[in-house]
Amino acid sequence: MSQSAVPSRQSAVPVPAAGSGGTRKPRVAVVFGGRSGEHTISCATAAGVLSAIDRDRFDVVPVGITPAGQWVLVDDDPGALALSDDRPPVQITAEGLGRGELTVRPGGGPGAALILSATSGPAALGEVDVVLPLLHGPYGEDGTLQGMLEMLSIPYVGCGVLASAAGMDKQVTKVLLNAAGIPTAPHVVVTPRRWVGDRELILDACESLDYPLFVKPARAGSSLGITKVERREDLQGAIEVARRVDPKVLVESGVLGREIEVAVLGGRDGGAPRVAEPGEIVMDAAHGAGEFYDYQTKYLAHDAVQMVCPARITPAERELIMATASAAFDALGGEGLMRVDFFLTPRGEAVVNEVNTMPGFTPFSMYPYMWRVSGMGYTELVTELIDLALERPRDVNR
Known part of the structure; x- marks a missing residue:
């Protein structure tokens, strides 16, 4: 489906209301x-x-x-x-x-x-x-x-209340995914009360994790407030940085693996979720990429990131990652859309890094790109999401 032409500046104006004498587009x-x-x-x-x-x-x-x-x-x-x-x-x-x-x-x-x-x-x-x-x-x-x-x-x-809330909170995401048998990175939770009362115990608990550690706000996205930590001396400062974004913080073990992302789309008529071809984030430090997929690399250093889709993985790895993404969507009660981000380890294990219930749709975003490679263009994808929303039953007992 071709992209519709849009005037460079079109003021928002009223359209005929339902029952005004003419048919009305949604x-x-x-x-x-x-x-x-x-x-x-x-x-x-x-x-x-x-x-x-x-x-x-x-x-x-x-x-x-x-x-x-x-x-x-x-x-x-x-x-x-x-x-x-x-x-x-x-x-x-x-x-x-x-x-x-x-x-x-x-x-x-x-x-x-x-x-x-x-x-x-x-x-x-x-x-x-x-x-x-x-x-x-x-x-x-x-x-x-x-x-x-x-x-x-x-x-x-998009996703309903529960899936949206669970997908936003990285700790809750881990609990639900782990209960469904889906692996995630080992972690330590830093709540405001524990940080005030048990700071040294928290820092000691983090020593059970594998360095490098990634310290991140529990309820934020776009890589805001995330710090890579190589030694204990830097851990407290990194937690304080994350706390400026969200008072609840996660400290995670670094996982050695390739960064694979998967776009999931809700099924039609109660059918299974649809899964696009997996894509891989490949960063080039020579063109400005950071040590990890941070805010600067994600949105501004366009030459520093290559989005490879389909990802160069084996058929078995592809099958595992796509099946796990579908299972994660179901485990969280997903509706509409979700992007599931993985680490693919050298041993072929698919470890979920995080999920996004409203992934970016910028021109450089992976979600629409993966669907485009899979045969569904940007305009068609937006139309499909709106149609899914219009067709979804809404009832107080659902």
């Missing part, structure tokens, strides 16, 4: 920005999706959430949202990219559409049939937004 609220430290990455994801969404199939309302939590109408201008290393990070504000604050209310009953109203400009923007939440990190990817939409009986793209 109306999609593309929601992005948010209160987390991944605000800019969310805007970049929205830039990609707004450029690719099929305008012949859907009407689109771009909705930004400011760092303060305001919902604002945003111009339909992907270029203004794209990530660039030659300008300041994009941030949604009511006075900047925003075109007026929105109020959100349900349409009046189970299955009814969401209604957006503006405090300035058009008094009512009409109904929205489905929400496409492109929020990364807390207050969006972690089940909070999903819970609000469930209470309003509004269809939305």
